Amino acid sequence: MIHDAQMDYYGTRLATCSSDRSVRIFDVRNGQQTFTAELKGHEGPVWQVCWGHPMFGNLLATCSYDRKVIIWKETNGTWNNIYEYTNHDSSVNSVSWAPHEFGLMLACGSSDGCISIISSSGDGAWESKKINNAHTIGCNAVSWSPSIQPGALLDQSGNQKIVRRLVSGGCDNLVKIWKEDDGQWMEEQKLEAHHDWIRDVAWAPSIGLPRSIIASCSQDCQVIIWSNDGTSSTWNPKVLHKFNDVVWSVSWSVTGNILAVSGGDNKVSLWKETLEGDWVCVSNVNKGQGYSKDAHDPNS
Numbered sequence: 067m068i069h070d071a072q073m074d075y076y077g078t079r080l081a082t083c084s085s086d087r088s089v090r091i092f093d094v095r096n097g098q099q100t101f102t103a104e105l106k107g108h109e110g111p112v113w114q115v116c117w118g119h120p121m122f123g124n125l126l127a128t129c130s131y132d133r134k135v136i137i138w139k140e141t142n143g144t145w146n147n148i149y150e151y152t153n154h155d156s157s158v159n160s161v162s163w164a165p166h167e168f169g170l171m172l173a174c175g176s177s178d179g180c181i182s183i184i185s186s187s188g189d190g191a192w193e194s195k196k197i198n199n200a201h202t203i204g205c206n207a208v209s210w211s212p213s214i215q216p217g218a219l220l221d222q223s224g225n226q227k228i229v230r231r232l233v234s235g236g237c238d239n240l241v242k243i244w245k246e247d248d249g250q251w252m253e254e255q256k257l258e259a260h261h262d263w264i265r266d267v268a269w270a271p272s273i274g275l276p277r278s279i280i281a282s283c284s285q286d287c288q289v290i291i292w293s294n295d296g297t298s299s300t301w302n303p304k305v306l307h308k309f310n311d312v313v314w315s316v317s318w319s320v321t322g323n324i325l326a327v328s329g330g331d332n333k334v335s336l337w338k339e340t341l342e343g344d345w346v347c348v349s350n351v352n353k354g355q356g357y358s359k360d361a362h363d364p365n366s
Contacts, residue, residue, distance in 0.1 A: 067084060068082050069084065073094075075119060078095045080092040090103070107138075112130045116161045121166050125139055135154075135172070137150075151174065160207045173208040175207060175236075177203075179204055200236070206264055209267045210231070211233070212272035214272055215296065230246040231243060231254070232244050241282045242255065255301060263284060266313075272322065277296060282316070288309070289316060291304045306345045307327075311331040334350070335347050335350050
């Protein structure tokens with residue numbers, strides 16, 4: 067079973083990961099799909115892959131049931147394991163690289179309930195910080211905020227101050243927002259609206275709108291859109307849709323105005339917000355079928 071598939075920054079390469087413990091790289095240029103590399107290093111099913119920003123080189127992070135996070139780097143066409151993080155006590159379910167403005171940072175969410183932040187100054191040395199007991203029973207998903215957010219404060223030069231935030235979802239039915247303050251990660255918000263395990267969270271890219279948006283999906287068959295206008299600490303939930311089966315994954319378009327949703331009904335649907343603030347389905351893709359203009363794995 068293939069658990070995740072991610073395009074790189076330029077959309078020319080695809081990384082996939084599987085229960086066969088391998089990670090595979092494909093070249094997908096010019097309408098062709100060419101297998102180029104197989105990365106072996108995990109000792110259990112690999113749940114997720116994530117490409118780093120190209121300013122740091124060709125980096126790929128992977129996480130697995132084997133409790134490991136591996137960072138891979140391609141040099142002269144050859145992929146090498148450059149760092150293994152082994153400080154989780156259970157399956158690592160999610161990995162996410164931070165926006166490049168935050169520096170070279172990776173967030174990892176684990177079934178041990180903890181979130182790790184792995185960072186490097188680029189000299190080959192890696193350091194880590196851990197948010198202990200982030201989620202009761204386990205953390206299933208992590209996603210970083212954009213580097214510039216509505217309501218961000220200005221520094222002495224008049225530029226917007228960069229504040230590192232990330233969102234996580236767990237088996238406690240909670241969505242949580244974390245903020246770095248003086249080098250320490252603190253819980254900033256606890257968002258309650260789901261009635262079962264959170265399976266994925268995705269912080270929308272910033273496109274100049276005067277608000278922040280987060281999507282979350284759950285085993286309660288719902289996708290919820292959370293919005294914050296930057297003037298208060300309140301996040302307002304809006305149910306995007308109640309599906310007929312568990313929802314496994316949510317993913318934003320690069321511009322942050324279209325949300326892709328996939329779930330146990332074997333469908334991928336695309337959703338867009340109307341001027342009235344309602345979310346409507348703009349397309350459906352059924353498994354094994356084509357694209358219509360209608361309306362991941364259960365890892366642990």
